[in-house]
Amino acid sequence: MNKFQKVQFLLFIIIITALLIGSCDQIPKNGSDPRSTSVLVNTIPPATLTAISEMSKPSQTPVPEPMGLDWSSVEGIELEFWYVWDLDQPGIGMNAIVDRFNQENRWGIVIKPVDQGLVLDPLDSMEMAFEEGIVPHLLLSDASSTVSWYQGGLTVDLSPFQSDSIVGLTEKERDDYYSEIFDRFTIEESVRPGLPFTQTIQVIYYNQSWAEELGYSSPPKTGSELEKQACFAAGDRELSTSSLTQPVGILLSPEAANVVSAIYAYEGNFLDPEAGGYLFSTPEIQQVAEDWQDLLRQDCGMTLYTYPDPMYSELAVEYFNQRKVMMMTGSSQMMDYVSTEANQTGRADEWLMLPFMGPEGNKAVSSEIQSVVIFNTSPEEELASWLFAKYLTSPEAQAEWAMYSRYYPTRKSSLRLLRDFRTENPHWSQGLNLLKYSIGMPLDPSWNTVKLSVGDAFEEILINGTLNVEEQLAILDQLAVELWEYTQE
8 A cells, every 4th residue: 555545544544433433422422412413494383383293292281171071082073053144055154154164273173054944934944844843053143032042952052162361252252342232142141042243223214314404414413413313304395395284204114124223212211120021001101202203293103004015124224325215223233235326415425324313412233133143062072162153252253244245243353354345335334333222132032022012012102193102102011011920941
């Protein structure tokens, strides 16, 4: 071996030795973990790597269990969900909300939606199914029936779910609901039969253009101002030449939802705080009836027969659209049918939705709430149902449903997700200002029949202006008590 070859051999030995020493440095010392050389380091975010690492280690503390159940107990559960109000068009509306939950929920829960609104009478159809022992896991319906289902043992109290430390509603989430709706959505002081999902409100539709032509620069702010404008409009023959022989200031519908709105605005209450049930012969309710009666007596207002006339709403909207009335009472869902683009003046009219107003300017709108209820099944299925119900009533889902259905949300933070929709739908957006005045209707099962009696009584009072209001309300009291006692049996 020459000198040059010896030098090469020596360098080779040095390199090999260095590599061996370097590899020895990588051997774990004192049981420490080796550093990962996986390509995952470059593709998975650090937070995810941390989570994977933590999952691989023995847990030092037990994983919190919701409602005393292991999380694995809800994995892969399939639930049937009944609802109404959809248009049965795949990919939009309620179907889209359900599909998103099925795709995104971490537990693999599968919701199977069933549209019950495709039958003539959804509520009657569902009641027949219940009688045959057929029930879903969840149901979305008007709040008026939720209490009877709970009292019949079909549905569960959601209070334990709401207060659960793991899956319950935080204080911030509870405060996000409109308080008059969420706080009132209980029975027996603490039982919560459902979660408020969406709402419609009873309002007064107001032709702003017509009022401005009469010299009013702003809408009425009190009951007396409303009466003044209504009576002035009733004498406006020139601006309504093709309408009724004499135009009318306001069309008053005696249906219970409107009557209740007025009662709240007059700072009255029709629930008997002492005996339970109902009490309508109060000074505030008597004042509502007499003021409405007086509007008709002066020819400043009119009424139409309501129940059982299915065309009442259509006729009321027609009168408003054609300037036969300057104001009308009705549901916020009627707004899609209001069109003042082609009235007899040849100009488009601007219109607003107003709250009901009391003599001193107090404002109120009654709210018809749609809520989600959970049926009595197994603890695991009920927990899975709650997880979907919580998702369904989230601000995001409520905002999506509002854009589709034009119902109003029950959570305030939904509004920040509806900025573009509000800009594109100014009338719907204007109604948002009235939600702070919304008060939910009674949850007692008796209200389903009592409200019909309220409508009948006020219709008689309005049509026959000579009836003694005090006597009529006393008769209504007696009937309401009988109906309430019947439902308590």
